[in-house]
Amino acid sequence: MAGSGTAHLRPEQEPVLxxxxxxVEFPVGRGQKVHAVSGLSLDLLPGETLxxxxxxxxxxxxxxxxxxxxxxxxxxxxxxxxxxxTGLTSRPLRKARxxxxxIMQDPTSSLNPRRKVKDLVAEGLAIWGxxxxxxxxxxxxxxxxxxxxxxxxxxxERRPHELSGGQCQRVCIARALMMNPEVLICDEPVSALDVxxxxxxxxxxxxxxxxxxxxxxxxxxxxxxxxxxxDRVMVLYxxxxxxxxxxxxxxxxAAHPYTQMLLASIPGAGDRELSASAAAVELPSPLxxxxxCRFRTRCPLxxxxxxxxxxxxxxxRPGQYVACHHPIIEE
Amino acid sequence: MSDQTVLxxxxxxxxxxxxxxxxxxxxxxSLSLRAGETLxxxxxxxxGKSVLGRTIMGLIxxxxxxxxxxxxxxxxxxxxxxxxxxxRRLWGSEVAMVFQDPMTSLNPVKRVGAHITExxxxxxxxxxxAAAERAIxxxxxxxxxxxxxxxSQFPHELSGGMRQRVVIAMALCCDPRLLxxxxxxxxxxxxVQKQILDLLTSLAESRDMATIxxxxxxxxxxxxxxxxxxxxxxxxxxxxxxGEVFEGPxHPYTEGLLASIPRLSDPPxxxLRAIVGSPPNMANPPDGCRxxxxxxxxxxxxxxxxxxxxxxxxxxxxxxxxxxxxLPDVDTGSTGDAPPRAALAEEIS
Numbered sequence: 001m002a003g004s005g006t007a008h009l010r011p012e013q014e015p016v017l018x019x020x021x022x023x024v025e026f027p028v029g030r031g032q033k034v035h036a037v038s039g040l041s042l043d044l045l046p047g048e049t050l051x052x053x054x055x056x057x058x059x060x061x062x063x064x065x066x067x068x069x070x071x072x073x074x075x076x077x078x079x080x081x082x083x084x085x086t087g088l089t090s091r092p093l094r095k096a097r098x099x100x101x102x103i104m105q106d107p108t109s110s111l112n113p114r115r116k117v118k119d120l121v122a123e124g125l126a127i128w129g130x131x132x133x134x135x136x137x138x139x140x141x142x143x144x145x146x147x148x149x150x151x152x153x154x155x156x157e158r159r160p161h162e163l164s165g166g167q168c169q170r171v172c173i174a175r176a177l178m179m180n181p182e183v184l185i186c187d188e189p190v191s192a193l194d195v196x197x198x199x200x201x202x203x204x205x206x207x208x209x210x211x212x213x214x215x216x217x218x219x220x221x222x223x224x225x226x227x228x229x230x231d232r233v234m235v236l237y238x239x240x241x242x243x244x245x246x247x248x249x250x251x252x253x254a255a256h257p258y259t260q261m262l263l264a265s266i267p268g269a270g271d272r273e274l275s276a277s278a279a280a281v282e283l284p285s286p287l288x289x290x291x292x293c294r295f296r297t298r299c300p301l302x303x304x305x306x307x308x309x310x311x312x313x314x315x316x317r318p319g320q321y322v323a324c325h326h327p328i329i330e331e
Numbered sequence: 332m333s334d335q336t337v338l339x340x341x342x343x344x345x346x347x348x349x350x351x352x353x354x355x356x357x358x359x360x361s362l363s364l365r366a367g368e369t370l371x372x373x374x375x376x377x378x379g380k381s382v383l384g385r386t387i388m389g390l391i392x393x394x395x396x397x398x399x400x401x402x403x404x405x406x407x408x409x410x411x412x413x414x415x416x417x418x419r420r421l422w423g424s425e426v427a428m429v430f431q432d433p434m435t436s437l438n439p440v441k442r443v444g445a446h447i448t449e450x451x452x453x454x455x456x457x458x459x460x461a462a463a464e465r466a467i468x469x470x471x472x473x474x475x476x477x478x479x480x481x482x483s484q485f486p487h488e489l490s491g492g493m494r495q496r497v498v499i500a501m502a503l504c505c506d507p508r509l510l511x512x513x514x515x516x517x518x519x520x521x522x523v524q525k526q527i528l529d530l531l532t533s534l535a536e537s538r539d540m541a542t543i544x545x546x547x548x549x550x551x552x553x554x555x556x557x558x559x560x561x562x563x564x565x566x567x568x569x570x571x572x573x574g575e576v577f578e579g580p581x582h583p584y585t586e587g588l589l590a591s592i593p594r595l596s597d598p599p600x601x602x603l604r605a606i607v608g609s610p611p612n613m614a615n616p617p618d619g620c621r622x623x624x625x626x627x628x629x630x631x632x633x634x635x636x637x638x639x640x641x642x643x644x645x646x647x648x649x650x651x652x653x654x655x656x657x658l659p660d661v662d663t664g665s666t667g668d669a670p671p672r673a674a675l676a677e678e679i680s
Contacts, residue, residue, distance in 0.1 A: 195588060196610075221521050223521075228601060247599040250595075262521065266595065283490075
């Protein structure tokens with residue numbers, strides 16, 4: 001199996017979302033393929049937030065989109081509850097997918113500039129056929145807008161260009177909530193926002209998750225942000241899983257050299273065992289990823305074994321899984 | 332660090348005439364910088380930090396829809412009083428700038444080497460061969476492996492981090508006394524950001540160059556600048572030694588900004604202390620203190636009377652803040668109007 005293992009999955013706890021050995025490849029001509037995601041497995045328990053962390057090009061956004069079947073993965077399965085999404089034809093897929101909503105990075109480009117906030121938020125209901133009167137529908141839209149911290153009377157008739165970036169992101173969250181989803185997939189939802197607004201949106205996502213009983217996949221490149229919002233963090237590198245770790249322990253217990261490198265590259269971070277010098281080597285091409293462990297070309301601990309044999313995810317501490325032949329573990 | 336003043340900015344106001352009215356993007360900023368000193372300018376988008384950088388550089392000058400008031404003196408020359416030709420002579424040799432996106436700073440149809448040798452030949456009058464040698468040396472200094480081979484490559488053949496290194500080499504080729512780096516790492520990957528910042532810091536140090544580091548990322552500025560200036564809605568709200576600003580902010584906006592960043596040391600699901608509201612519309616800023624509508628400590632006076640940037644420091648280092656009711660100093664509890672003598676004596680001993 002080309003995957004990085006499935007030791008971290010918890011099928012006995014009835015996850016709301018299970019992704020098994022997902023592969024996403026994009027043909028680029030001349031028989032070459034971009035290996036964006038290679039054998040990713042993950043699961044999401046009810047009420048849990050899974051953070052997906054990695055630098056650009058690691059496949060984290062592609063993974064998020066493939067879970068939404070935008071586009072469908074090349075192989076592997078995505079199950080929402082007990083319903084399998086991969087292989088569904090478009091109509092049943094759309095129906096099933098409405099239980100899963102996505103929030104994108106750039107809030108202004110994900111909203112139609114010509115529509116008013118009231119219509120933008122109600123759009124999902126209009127598509128899926130809301131069984132109720134117009135008044136009930138308006139009531140629901142107002143309630144949702146208030147829930148995301150917008151005053152319905154103020155923003156009701158406004159268009160996206162009349163709102164700030166933070167307000168637009170609130171509208172996007174309201175849109176997602178209207179469908180009463182079980183799973184919310186957030187792809188870098190705060191990285192386009194200012195620092196002071198970023199905190200507002202992070203707090204809002206946390207509150208919303210409680211109030212609407214959501215499970216969340218939170219994709220970002222910022223370690224501190226991911227740690228703040230997640231219960232469990234998954235670190236990706238070139239389409240493979242490096243480490244799965246409870247977020248509270250990421251700073252102290254991270255065992256994969258790549259996770260350590262990410263921690264070391266936070267500005268102002270103290271010197272870690274692995275200096276950021278490993279980062280100087282560039283990300284290998286996803287067209288032709290390194291054999292064995294994909295991180296070995298940048299890894300200061302790499303040996304011959306890393307080139308020959310691909311590491312599988314294994315449990316190194318309770319709840320912590322690492323795909324590395326030489327994990328950094330102090331006993 | 333020498334005492335030579337490289338940059339003097341006095342009461343600079345940069346105004347743009349827009350469809351929505353007059354926007355004062357920079358509203359009365361004064362600062363000075365000595366050789367070898369590093370100043371961090373932080374603020375959110377719309378705070379005027381980039382416009383200030385460009386005004387200092389002389390990239391924004393008075394024109395049809397733009398007005399620049401006040402003076403900017405680099406090495407004694409007023410950037411806004413000299414002719415465009417003289418200004419061009421200043422760029423590169425006295426002051427240079429590094430921008431956010433390296434791809435737009437480089438010419439896609441010119442080779443890496445040509446970018447650097449152009450300035451060397453123009454400003455320093457080097458011949459082709461000497462310029463090429465110097466360029467290779469510069470590329471080596473900014474940490475580019477195999478500099479001789481890179482010289483003949485095009486920008487698209489390099490990664491983002493390498494491109495930014497080339498831009499830095501371009502900026503440094505004529506030994507400027509002042510380097511303005513405007514969000515130099517924002518477009519780069521997390522793992523590359525720290526390398527580029529470290530490179531800038533070490534180059535500035537070895538060349539005794541004054542540096543302005545403009546960033547929205549407080550983490551990028553902490554630890555690698557001597558002083559920090561916090562800007563909000565076109566004005567300076569606080570400026571002091573970097574450590575003082577980060578450990579004991581005196582302006583409520585600085586405090587809020589620091590509190591709203593998630594910290595790695597906090598446990599997961601810590602509720603962040605976000606600043607309520609959003610930055611003001613610059614075409615119609617609030618009266619009085621511009622932070623007043625979002626300030627948790629706001630008083631009546633703040634809404635009507637604009638606070639001046641005053642010295643409130645209780646230590647020997649200067650600490651200025653523009654607030655009617657600055658937060659107490661972390662150690663002494665003083666608000667600065669009358670520094671307690673005991674605290675001062677302690678500090679000096």
